[in-house]
Amino acid sequence: MIVQEDIQAAANGDEEAFQTIVESYGPSLYRAVLGVLRDPEEAKDATQEALIKIYRSLPSFEGRGLKTWMTRIAVNHAIDMKRKKQREYLKWEKACNEPDDPQEAVDFGLIQTELQHRIRERVQDIPERYRGVMVGYYLEGKTYEEMAASLQVKPKSVEIKLYRARQWLRKHWDKEDFE
Known part of the structure; x- marks a missing residue:
């Protein structure tokens, strides 16, 4: 179980403390991202990228609902990736037709x-x-x-x-x- 000390240590740059958080919440973040992207490989990449964002954002974490906060960051990142992929596809399709x-x-x-x-x-x-x-x-x-x-x-x-x-x-x- 994650305690407040682990969160504070990770926010201060302790990579071992952050690894403890990742081990606890990583699988549920992956499942949430997979639900958005529907592709296991893309979901792995998106989860890794979201974990980097989470690590960098930990100093601004307010101390309530860590799992919810992390999941929101991961899902938003997955949605952004999906939108970017759709925009790229539309550009490609347009280029092929014009x-x-x-x-x-x-x-x-x-x-x-x-x-x-x-x-x-x-x-x-x-x-x-x-x-x-x-x-x-x-x-x-x-x-x-x-x-x-x-x-x-x-x-x-x-x-x-x-x-x-x-x-x-x-x-x-x-x-x-x-x-």
Whole structure:
């Protein structure tokens, strides 16, 4: 069990006292971080980084609820890591979808315009019950919420209808029609 003397000694830089704290609370910090990140290797790294933050922050610890305080630091660090990873993924995805070369950008825009034109030509083939959501979402760029408001239904209904429309397209249209 951790006593106040261990906490004070660790706050004053005693690494052995901090090691005692880590041995007591480390496994529960790891489990909390794993719950956020869902990846054992990332959770190990995040726990180690959080322990460094905790060690550096111990002098500012107010003396109440050490485990809760440590867990909050570890979980916040894990959330920050997860957000950073998501931002990096979005940057990567955007970079993959946007051509760097100006000529490629023009070509990409022409291809997109041509594809939209083909879809507009074939949109009359889509059954009436699906046509509105397909046009609204893909050609007009409306959100589920915008379409739900105009159709006076819940956004989930629009999502389901759009899912069924995609299923219909997969069944009735060949992919080659749009390449």
